[in-house]
Amino acid sequence: MLSALRERTGDVLLPGDEFCFQPDDTLSLTGPAHPEKLVCGPGLRRSGDRLLVCKSGVLRHRQPNTFWMESQQRRYVPAKGETVIGIVTAKSGDVFKVDFGGSEQASLSYLAFEGATKRNRPNVQVGDLVFSQFLIANKDMEPELVCMDSSGRANGMGVFGGGGLLFTVSLGLVRRLLSPHSEVQSDLQQLFPCELVVGMNGRLWVKSSSVQQTLVISNLLQSCDTMTAQQRRQLFRGGTGGAVDHIRPHPTPEDKPGPAAVQEGGTGGAVDHIRPHPTPEDKPGPAAVQEGGTGGAVDHIRPQVHLHLVPEDGSRLCSGC
Structure with missing residues (x-):
């Protein structure tokens, strides 16, 4: 059985596949006995003299005789001690x-x-x-x-969990992060200094020195879930080399100008000046005439002149009469 498992290491197996004891797995009655202990990890189940596959995925092996199925499962089943x-x-x-x-x-x-x-x-x-x-x-x-x-x-x-970000990944990525010589963890250390808490239920909590760096780390970890090692290294190099330079959050209501503001473009195309709408005190009254100056703005406000005509008979008449 052990020789068959080692040969199938790295292959994709489906539920229902089984491994049986082979003649070379039996013990010799005359020679010295060297019993080998088989450790079945997640996705494998021992049934009598057979080893059954109960979860689809890739068969993995770790020395000396530890085997398990690596899959992209997201549903967590609790186990004692995790x-x-x-x-x-x-x-x-x-x-x-x-x-x-x-x-x-x-x-x-x-x-x-x-x-x-x-x-x-x-x-x-x-x-x-x-x-x-x-x-x-x-x-x-x-x-x-x-x-x-x-x-x-x-x-x-x-x-x-004060000030960090909680997100969910697959259980396979969690096991890769918790492995003794994790390549994902070594690549992550080359990014930004951060705090990382890994749960076996697929939940990760990360906190960095700024919100932008925290979002970058979470996006990279969620993206490398189904990538190969070469693709993951290229993605992490892009994250440090300027591919992810800045993440600006959505503007809040405090950042947006109110309805009583008018934005005017400057020479550089940005918002150079915000001038509020004129109030009733600033507006000229009906008895005022606005004259444009040389700069196109309101240079002078001259009050209206009333003309009074005096006829020869001595009675006063108004021009508006």
């Missing part, structure tokens, strides 16, 4: 409800934090992000999370 990024959705008594992207929500006790007691409760609010670990993950029971390891230490777990 660390995930969850969102606190509700608080019910002494238990928090956490959404980790599965079929049901998990429970998180307020005593499952480092140094937490009945008097010293952790400050956890609805909507906070928690980096936690599965204590119970059974299909017949409700999943339970804890924010400390077996020795009672937080070990990086707990509430986090």
Whole structure:
């Protein structure tokens, strides 16, 4: 079986494919026994003397005898001991409800934090992000999370997420990021200095020195999900070499000029001056005549002159009569 698995490493397998024991896998009764232990990862299942493929993808191998299926799956099935990024959705008594992207929500006790007691409760609010670990993950029971390891230490777990960006990628990219010698992580270190939290449920949280750099890193990680190593390196070089120079957010209502403003173009084509509409105090009255000056603007306002004519008989007549 081991020889057949090594030969098929890198091939695309479908659910239903199986591997059986071969004659060279049997133990010799006369020679020394060298039993080899086979470790089945995600996508493979042992059934008697057969090894069944239960998930489509590419067969991967790691020394000495670890095999698993690498796929672009996004649906997460909880497993005991895996660390995930969850969102606190509700608080019910002494238990928090956490959404980790599965079929049901998990429970998180307020005593499952480092140094937490009945008097010293952790400050956890609805909507906070928690980096936690599965204590119970059974299909017949409700999943339970804890924010400390077996020795009672937080070990990086707990509430986090101030000022960062949370997004979702495939589970295959998460495993590539968490591998000991990850090429994606080494390429990412050549970009900008950042903080990265990786959850086994496909959620990533990233924070950099500016919003623009944070958006660049998240877009690159989401784009390299289905790329080859050469395409990913070319994309990352383009991100550092000027392909992604600036990301400007959409203008906010505070940035836009109000309806009582008129934008006038300057010599460079930009907005050089914003002049408000004239108010009733600025407008000339009906008894004023505007005369244009040499510059085309309003240079002088001369009041209207009333002419009075005096007839010979001594009575005064107005020109408007």
